[in-house]
Amino acid sequence: MAQPLVKKDDDRDDEADYSPFMGIEKGAVLQEARVFNDPQLDPRRCSQVITKLLYLLNQGETFTKVEATEVFFAVTKLFQSKDIGLRRMVYVMIKELSPSADEVIIVTSSLMKDMTSKTDMYRANAIRVLCRITDGTLLTQIERYLKQAIVDKNPVVASAALVSGIHLLQTNPEIVKRWSNEVQEAVQSRAALVQFHALALLHQIRQNDRLAVNKLVSSLTKGSVRSPLAQCLLIRYTSQVIRESANTQAGDRPFYDFLEGCLRHKAEMVIFEAARAITELNGVTSRELTPAITVLQLFLSSSKPVLRFAAVRTLNKVAMTHPMAVTNCNIDMESLISDQNRSIATLAITTLLKTGNESSVDRLMKQITNFMSDIADEFKIVVVDAIRSLCLKFPLKHRSLMNFLSNILREEGGFEYKKAIVDSIVILIRDIPEAKESGLLHLCEFIEDCEFTYLSTQILHFLGIEGPKTSDPNKYIRYIYNRVHLENATVRAAAVSTLAKFGAMVDTLKPRIFVLLRRCLFDNDDEVRDRATLYLNTLGGDGTVVQTGDDVKEFLFGSLDIPLVNLENSLKNYEPSEESFDINSVPREVKTQPLAEKKAPGKKPTGLGAPPAGPPSTVDAYDKLLSSIPEFANFGKLFKSSAPVELTEAETEYAVNVVKHIFDGHVVFQYNCTNTIPEQLLENVIVIVDASEAEEFSEVASKPLRSLPYDSPGQTFVAFEKPEGIPAVGKFSNMLRFIVKEVDPSTGEAEDDGVEDEYQLEELEVVAADYMLKVGVSNFRNAWESMDADCERVDEYGLGPRESLAEAVNAVIDLLGMQPCEGTEVVPNNSRSHTCLLSGVYIGNVKVLVRLQFGLDGPKDVAMKLAVRSEDEAVSDAIHEIVASG
């Protein structure tokens, strides 16, 4: 456990090794600081007092405004002393005190004097102190000296000015940008550190000028860079140039040879930086990746933990996108499972879980079982997440992986860890039908001895949805009813609801459920009794085997089709009166998150947190949103909603993305708009869509957005009609039209009059993949064979010259928009042929399976055999058409 944080002076046990600061008191030290005012300064004594002040500050002690001012004024007197040691201390002390703007004036002249001094060291330190405490106005006065200092012969002075520049760039960019000629000169300096600092500053000054950065990188990669630190910076800037030029240049990747050359540098830091840069290149090929992986593999067996950590961390990242490239390192990685450093061991395990094949799963699980007992919860959660992904990749292994999860569920662990396991089991139950019954039983056993109310209630809720659909719902009742006897009121209430769901869904169980529910009428908690009474009175049949009406089921267990936030707001605004609260008055529009929240990371698959049944929650939300808009209410069932497609570049005035909603005979574009200008209010926002390149579509409705204030996203919609059930494609150009009103930043009020304005957005395409839902199957072979072979269509295609086999595979997957199965989207290194299995549901709810066989024909040409099976031969033909025309 952590040691208590005691200040050194409170720790009086260790008398023999007593501290020179023992018994130090802020008040006493401030008194001592009066020696700074003595006419005859004692430099030694003054240095000691400054050390004490530094000790106090370094221990987190703070001075009040008055104290700080007093010390600061006293310290300024010390400029009179010629003692060099004391002067150095004074510089530190002024920086630590960071005086306010009105106090700075006291030291400015002394520091200016030092800055123009003949003693180089005075100059360097004065620059650092002045830049630390200065504001914009003073900076213009000393700018001339700073520019001189950047090209000073003394490297310490030059470095001081350059590092000051890096700091000042944040506060006074327009001034620092004027120094670029001097900084450019400093980049050529013979002094290694000056070059390092100059390179960092020059890049910061020019980072938005793509051409200038390109030129800088071109010249430096040819010349010599003197320090490994600067070399690392250069590698980073080179990666940036490569990233930005990737879209514009064809052929060999520029600067790749430079990166590869850095893999042979003598400094480990540079080797790593280069290896990392190569692994992070966009669309990196296996040929490019190989040398980087080789050096990283060597570092896996280094004696230094930092190198092992860095190597395994990088390989872990590579394994996410190119698992096959990392398999060569598996043997070295396995030996790291027993590494003393748990961070390294966890990274090794999770990498192995990503790169392992189906046959190695069992062996790996054995190793992990031993490992799990001696790592902390935070690492265990990472492992659980990795195991979940592995299980989804190899569904046939669900038995052993599910057993592993249930075993660790029984062991000791905190809430977050247990929640991660339960979430994983829930996701596996949902995605792998074969795992459902065993998974539910594991959860049942867990709630028999679960100390977390939240998890118990969530599992009970989940059981209520999934349990009645199993072959033998009877067996879950005992576990659920036990909760009514053994748990707290919250869990008991949840158990009553779950029992009622079984009663409503399984008619044969109803009489027995009624017996159990009647017993709950005597519970000592109101909520439990109320729920039992409600269910007994509404389920119907008075305990006989009868069907519960659909409207009752909907009333009791149906989802609330109103966003909870909106309901909460409406209830808060409701004033008690004669008129009862009308739930239909609650708005149904879903407000998207504001900017700040949107940036929050986290795209993990959700377990119990999300609605446990049916399609993902976003589709549900979209469905409700669209059906609440009268213009779109008669479009029928929503088939698919695409991921948002950005229509503006990052950091523009208005951020707009679009979600394509596909219906059988209609397409609705939902434009999510954000106004990023605080001084503007937009009204009557609408997107004018030109569908001249989408002949089969005709606009039928649009819904403008009434008002779009700053940083509060809103939506506008445009709907098109298209031929029923036909996967029509086309290109749409978009123009945002609105009335803009100026907003007074001080009051936040908008002016009355506005001006109409327009803003050009990027084009948008509806493609064939929009008509395909990504739906996986757990066992492709079974699914394939169970489909009628008469509906199979096979043909061969030449895909022409391609960068690699993997690139060709990905292109076809993207074109079809289907779900890759059994990890077949990953192409092994150097392979000349590959089979990829895809599954999906085509518009009209037709299941489709695709078997793609790729082969390299000559050095680069890729040939493909496409076999499609579906429930409808017309759909099989349609898939071939998509490929033929893509």
Add this chain to the structure above:
Amino acid sequence: MLMAILVSNSAGNILLERFNGIPSEERLHWRTFLVKLGADNLKGARNEELFVASQKSVYIVYTVLGGVCIYIVGKDEYDELALTEVMFVITSSIKDACGKSPSERLFLDKYGKICLCLDEIVWQGILENTEKDRIRRLIGLKPPNPTEI
């Protein structure tokens, strides 16, 4: 950005801390976290043996030097390898200032000098100097040897 440099004694008492870009209300959390990390892992560690950890997007490199434990926290470009470099500069400068690997007492005796060394090494979260000989001269306000450049 070098977010924190923290030196504690072997019992976990803070001797010196410098934070950059960490709000004061989060500092206690960092202190506790780092000291716990040391208590869990540094027992029986060899002198100057480097340890590494990562917490979200932040890297930590830490070590034992004589009677004190040193922790450095960095993010972005200051990843585990850059921090190793910084740690090397800090340990060699402290040894230089103290004449050897310091006991806790010796560290406190040379406290002022060590503060100056750190001031030369890190400035508001940016690495400035990396050579111990040069740092030794700079804290005495002497220019570096021309041969060192």
